[in-house]
Amino acid sequence: MKKKIGIIGGGASGLLCAVVASQGDCDITVLEKNKRVGRKILATGNGRCNISNTEITPAHYHGHLPSFTAYALKQFDNRALERFFSNLGLEFVSVEDGRLFPMSLQASSVVDFLEDASLRGGVRLMTDTAVTRIEKRGGRFRVFHEEGSVDFDIVVIATGSVAMPTLGSSDSGIRFAERFGHKRFDPFPVLVQLLSSDPLCSRCSGVKLEAEVSAVVNGIEEASVRGDLLFTNYGISGLAVLDISRAISRGLQRGYRCHVQVDLLPDMAPDTLKKILQNKSKRFAKKPPRLWLNGMLHQKIVDALLDMLKLTRKSSLGTKDVQRLAYTIKHLQIAVHDTRGAKGAEVMAGGVDCSEVFAKTMESRLVKNLFLTGEVLDVDGDRGGYNLHWAWASGYLAGKSILASANSS
Ligand SMILES: Cc1cc2nc3c(=O)[nH]c(=O)nc-3n(C[C@H](O)[C@H](O)[C@H](O)COP(=O)(O)OP(=O)(O)OC[C@H]3O[C@@H](n4cnc5c(N)ncnc54)[C@H](O)[C@@H]3O)c2cc1C
Numbered sequence: 001m002k003k004k005i006g007i008i009g010g011g012a013s014g015l016l017c018a019v020v021a022s023q024g025d026c027d028i029t030v031l032e033k034n035k036r037v038g039r040k041i042l043a044t045g046n047g048r049c050n051i052s053n054t055e056i057t058p059a060h061y062h063g064h065l066p067s068f069t070a071y072a073l074k075q076f077d078n079r080a081l082e083r084f085f086s087n088l089g090l091e092f093v094s095v096e097d098g099r100l101f102p103m104s105l106q107a108s109s110v111v112d113f114l115e116d117a118s119l120r121g122g123v124r125l126m127t128d129t130a131v132t133r134i135e136k137r138g139g140r141f142r143v144f145h146e147e148g149s150v151d152f153d154i155v156v157i158a159t160g161s162v163a164m165p166t167l168g169s170s171d172s173g174i175r176f177a178e179r180f181g182h183k184r185f186d187p188f189p190v191l192v193q194l195l196s197s198d199p200l201c202s203r204c205s206g207v208k209l210e211a212e213v214s215a216v217v218n219g220i221e222e223a224s225v226r227g228d229l230l231f232t233n234y235g236i237s238g239l240a241v242l243d244i245s246r247a248i249s250r251g252l253q254r255g256y257r258c259h260v261q262v263d264l265l266p267d268m269a270p271d272t273l274k275k276i277l278q279n280k281s282k283r284f285a286k287k288p289p290r291l292w293l294n295g296m297l298h299q300k301i302v303d304a305l306l307d308m309l310k311l312t313r314k315s316s317l318g319t320k321d322v323q324r325l326a327y328t329i330k331h332l333q334i335a336v337h338d339t340r341g342a343k344g345a346e347v348m349a350g351g352v353d354c355s356e357v358f359a360k361t362m363e364s365r366l367v368k369n370l371f372l373t374g375e376v377l378d379v380d381g382d383r384g385g386y387n388l389h390w391a392w393a394s395g396y397l398a399g400k401s402i403l404a405s406a407n408s409s
Pocket residue numbers: 008009010011012013014031032033034037038039040041043044045046049050051052129130131132158159160161163164167168169170171172173345346347373374375376384385386387388389391
């Protein structure tokens with residue numbers, strides 16, 4: 001008799017797992033709560049789907065068990081991914097930082113190819129079906145949904161994380177795993193905007209610049225990166241902020257005081273900046289500082305800095321004023337009290353403890369024939385295609401393992 005496989009979640013890892021496993025003689029059903037599979041994939045990379053990266057290494061991944069990703073990433077690296085998708089008909093382009101996209105620059109083409117390959121492989125796509133509970137009775141699983149239940153020999157939990165609930169995301173996968181005795185590391189949002197009540201942020205709202213931003217947690221600099229910084233009404237955003245958000249989010253989760261330190265003029269050495277400001281303050285002694293500073297920084301930032309340092313009313317700046325100003329431009333501190341949370345995050349860190357899952361198959365060490373893939377596990381990647389790549393690679397291993405067990409029975 002054919003083995004019955006139930007994949008809970010028709011997202012990145014679930015669909016890839018289904019396509020791989022469908023090459024064997026088994027009966028596969030994907031149960032997806034949304035009306036269509038792959039809804040989150042459609043939103044990735046601003047609708048363009050940053051599908052992977054040319055530099056896939058474990059160093060780009062985080063979690064409590066750093067070695068866990070190594071085998072999957074070796075078995076299914078970016079070349080394997082390109083081969084897999086080009087066999088389905090998809091072509092790729094790579095852009096700066098090695099980021100890979102479908103040549104169409106449309107996430108929908110990735111979903112279309114996966115959906116088509118699943119259906120051609122005989123996979124049943126049960127959409128609009130939210131799974132509510134999974135039980136194991138004897139050697140089989142009973143999967144409950146709102147309108148009944150289905151029995152399976154093998155179950156894959158591929159439900160992703162709660163990041164961006166507007167896309168139908170849920171934390172149900174972690175809860176299902178917990179019912180089977182798995183431990184979890186509490187999820188926290190990453191690749192997320194940061195909230196600050198520093199008035200400078202709202203005053204400078206809309207201003208975007210290239211800066212060096214550092215995450216300072218409990219007084220220690222934990223991450224630093226150069227890139228886009230965007231001031232907003234609620235705090236700070238931009239690619240550089242997303243990149244350091246993990247350190248801040250984890251610090252806040254642990255109850256630490258966190259701030260972001262910003263170098264507003266990263267191309268200028270501190271002494272050079274001081275000299276330039278000193279010269280300007282002498283040369284333009286008769287002009288208000290806000291006027292001549294405007295030649296170096298956005299006017300909104302200049303006004304906010306002068307107010308912050310109580311220099312606004314001064315008609316000219318003395319040596320000490322210049323020193324304070326130069327220091328603040330290079331070391332602006334923005335206190336952060338929270339992140340925008342799951343609703344703004346691309347990814348949730350944390351999840352099911354990977355030490356309870358076999359790294360070579362993604363099968364649970366606690367429950368035979370139960371597999372876990374993608375973001376439901378305690379693995380999160382850097383920005384740049386790494387999170388989707390983890391979903392593909394873990395889905396691939398689970399699919400291969402299911403294929404092997406179906407072929408051997
Ligand atoms: C806006 C946004 C942009 C992103 N851009 C990128 C990018 O460009 N590159 C990148 O690498 N990563 C990106 N990511 C992250 C990436 O999309 C995820 O890490 C990846 O999709 C996770 O794959 P997954 O299979 O674990 O989960 P998902 O792809 O989220 O799939 C899980 C599926 O399970 C379904 N589900 C959940 N609970 C149930 C249930 N109880 N019953 C039935 N179905 C259920 C969900 O509806 C969903 O379809 C982005 C994320 C967001 C939110």
